[in-house]
Amino acid sequence: IFWAGILSVPKGQWEASRSTGLTFVGTLGSIVLPQAVRLTVPPITNRTVAITKNTALGMVIGVPEILNQATTAQSFSANATPLMMGALAYIVLFIPVVALGRFLETRFAWRRS
Template sequence: MDIFNTFLNWPVFVDALPMLLKGLWITIKLGALSIVLGLIGGLMLALCRLYGPTYIRGIAIAFIDVFRAIPLLVLLIVIYYALPFIGVRLTSFTAATLALTIVSSAYAAEIFRSGIEAVPKGQFEAARALGLNYFWLMGDVVLPQAIKIVIPPITSNSINVLKDTALASVVAMPDLLKQATQAQALAANPTPLIGAAVIYILLLLPLVRLVAVFEKRFAER
């Protein structure tokens, strides 16, 4: 067999396409939910680390440091396979979402923190001079400026979350990679894996280019 029949077998790809599209939909749902929850959690962690009481700051710092250090695959296995021993049983989708959200929020927290700290101190002083309380200060003055600063790194982090969804296959979740692996086994041909790789590229390449556009635009400003 030549390389095209082995790795680029069109009939095999056509047969596997329904499975790949089904897995793609699950990957998109998992990625989108994890990104949204990770951004919310990251923002809350950043605010707790910057402005919370001392013990809250300590908890936030410990959370961020620990879950940035733990490999996602290890965390995913612990959540899905170890928690049942203490009576907590989660579906593969829930376990994957939880693991991705925890790690994503830890990284997003540092991104948001750097963005907030990049806002000039004069903005804080001017807002306080106008009598704005903490919530109006953050909502109307600080966060709108910080979010503009962190858009490029946040987009990069979101891309990493989408790529990391492939690890969910280790907990038997039928995502794109898992479906491609099953299709490969059924066809005894690696073409479905090549097809999954192409789908990942088509899904992520526009986001990669979007990061470059954001970085260029903010650099010009």
């Protein structure tokens, strides 16, 4: 993902920074990487959510398993509380990851002068 972000920085940015006398490391650190980070935050957030779903915790408390157990418990008791608890489990698992991603997106957003 980071490599794609670096490659997506226009070639003109590289050439302009080199023409001002910046070294390769200076160009990378001052010009290219800040732009690449801004471009890669949304895909990294999406990938983090996908990885979280597939980790050991996500597999032990799997998405289909939560819904299956909640539906089974609801059918035995005729009470919607298990379904609400299943929804709460989703919120507890994924809202912090999405909130962090949103914070990073606003932190690294393009600003107009």
